[in-house]
Amino acid sequence: MAAGSAPPRVTTHRFFLPPASFSAGQVQFSQEASHQIVRVLRLRPHDEVIALDGTGLEYVVRLEELQPIVIGDISEGRANQAEPQTHVTLHLGMLKAAKLELVLQKGTEIGVSRFVPMLTERSVAAEPGAARQRRFDTIVREAAEQCGRGRIPEVGTPLPLSDALTQVTGQKILLWEDERGTGLGDLPLDAGAPVDLFVGPEGGFSPTEVALARDAGATPVSLGRRILRAETAAMVAAALVLAGVADLGGDLQARPEP
């Protein structure tokens, strides 16, 4: 390092990159990540960042070349410590784009592993086109980078409720504001066992859909006497489930030091 040049910095800037970017102890950053590193973050040679291959592994990377594309040397590889132990899928009645994007961002921070927009009787929002779907993928990737996750949650293409109910294997929980017997907090949850949460659109689920869900083995539950907006109910339910399995605000001792 040249005399008088600034010392290297260890940063927590994180970048999900395709697996092909990692080879022979080196990482080649994408055009987009290179632009972020050089033009936005103004990082310098020998600064360190975190690169993730999306499988749950993360790598400490020392930047070597910044032009024309950023290339760095891997100094350490390790398992990410922030991935939820319980796989929560959030099936959400189609919402207007801005509300859906809010749930994608906050749900990723909370620890949701998969999002499935659903076509229901009372859905008002249109199905997203390819550009919108790509934007959803960017939102969950950036949220996963920001909150320190080791995987990018999947955002599925919209499915009718009936298909969504039959395609899942986890514990099916239907959020229903008219449920008076069972609260979400009353349900036994097994840490590590997958959970599928079903949240209605703004207009809620129809009685036919509630019956269909029951027949498919879903348990209707209440979140309490207040009627929450669909986006709020989605985030609250995901947080309560992950807290219920000690993955949110839970037993940090169980998790190794970061």
Ligand code: SAM
């Ligand atoms: N149909 C209702 C209405 O328009 O008066 C409200 C629907 S609510 C805005 C949208 C979705 O959020 C519901 O389908 C349900 O999944 C969920 N939700 C909202 N409040 C809830 C509560 N207190 N208990 C359980 N689910 C709730």
